[in-house]
Amino acid sequence: MDNVTKRIARVSKHSSAPSVIKIADIAVLAGITAAGGVLPGALYEFSKFGFGKIRDYIHARDDRRIFEFHQQLLYRDGAIDVEVLAGELEDASFHALLQACLSDIEDEKTVAYANLARSIVFGRVKSYLRRHYILALKDISWEDLDTLRKIHVVTKNSIIPDEGGGSVSAKQLLANNAPGSTQQLSVINLSAKGFIDNSEAKLSSLGIDFVEACSADDDLIPSVFGFEVWTGQVCDAYVLDGSASSMRILDLVQSKLRSKGIKCNTSMEGALDRREKNMYATCALVIYRHGKMLQESRQENLKYLLGSKPVVQILIDDDDGENPSERLFLGETSITNSGDATAAIREAVNMLINQINIRPQANKKA
Known part of the structure; x- marks a missing residue:
């Protein structure tokens, strides 16, 4: 001592x-x-x-x-x-x-x-901001700091929302707070310190700098807040059958892709009459029923739209009459029954992800 x-x-x-x-x-x-x-x-x-x-x-x-x-x-x-x-x-x-x-x-x-x-x-902190940051940290609550961190994570990452195919925004976290609620009072306090830009409903540059100065890297990752992140992969799902069972399979496909952080755009057969390629798509799924035939022009357009992207076809084969010669194109196929498609959809999505992982061009616009 x-x-x-x-x-x-x-x-x-x-x-x-x-x-x-x-x-x-x-x-x-x-x-x-x-x-x-x-x-x-x-x-x-x-x-x-x-x-x-x-x-x-x-x-x-x-x-x-x-x-x-x-x-x-x-x-x-x-x-x-x-x-x-x-x-x-x-x-x-x-x-x-x-x-x-x-x-x-x-x-x-x-x-x-x-x-x-x-x-x-x-x-990392400019000299003229040091005292402001120290006093601000003392004045705000732990919940305020946690709010700033959450907004920072949402701002810097493409967070999967509870519903829809977009991303969670800072505006969603800052808006619609009940008057007089603790959330509204928190936003007012943080705004007064220059950390929130109310005109844009987002963190200000000062707020971003403050959060990063007071946080370790591990404090600013999506999983801390239970968030899932879009991977950046976008799947074009072509549904070449308008039956109710095909729509149910499409719902399963969209749900499974979403759980893997892959966005999904849906097109019906009529889209094959046009050569309007989705420049943001990085992969594709083609859903059709056993025995499906396409007009030659649509077949050519489908080939063009798929390009060199990773692609898996989901064949609905209720009669269990698998016939490789009747598939619309060569490539990986998952065969399903419309009555119980869960396992086949899981298989198809896993096939697609495997292709994405082993093909560098999957990360490029095809």
Whole structure:
């Protein structure tokens, strides 16, 4: 204990102490060896003592929070972060961050303060914004920060909505909040800090920068919020039979593709009278009944529309009379019965995905 106190005293007398704190000095005082090891209990003991300037802020209830702040600042993935050790942090910013962290009523935000400290160390936060970000982080709630992160994820990714083939938008998360609700009050608070652009119903550039400064990469991935992401693949589904059973199969196809993050555009046989290729489609499914014949012009147009894209044909064969010569074109085929098509649809979609994965051209417009 006395040795830790003496080391702290020596740093406080260092000529650079009033304006700059070297992150490596923090690590040394915390008991981290040059080889990256940690002296047992040293980090915790250092966290309790801290620098002389912050001793007044330390109370019994703050021990765990201070420890977590320094741990998140200095470590990544259970190991000392050598990059952060090489950095520096202004004395004023360091103590402002730690003071804000200690006086914050929400323990959940401790890691966010450490993330903000790291962002400042790495020069990711402009100097004139540092104080604003520190004060803003202290003023907003954990739910507010979570809201900003969710909007950021929706903005940066193509999120699958509960219904429809579009993507979830930031506007959907920001609009239609009941007057006086906690959601509306949150949006008002975040807007006042410049983090939300109300005219466009989206995060402002300042808001994006703030969220990224206070978050680790793992905080900004869709799965954190239970979101699924469109893969970027778009399937053209050609239905060459207008029966009710074919429509039921189409519904199964669309549902299965959606579960795999693949968008689906549907065309009926009449579309084969035109050569209007969907330039965004990356793959295709062709659904038709056993014995189906096409006019020569439509057959040629189908060949043109499919191009070189990965394609699987779904043959509805209620009579179980499989006849390869009657298939409309060569290629992978899944044969189904309209009464129980689930397994065949799963097989067809898996065939399609396998083709996409092994054919680089599937990622290009065909």
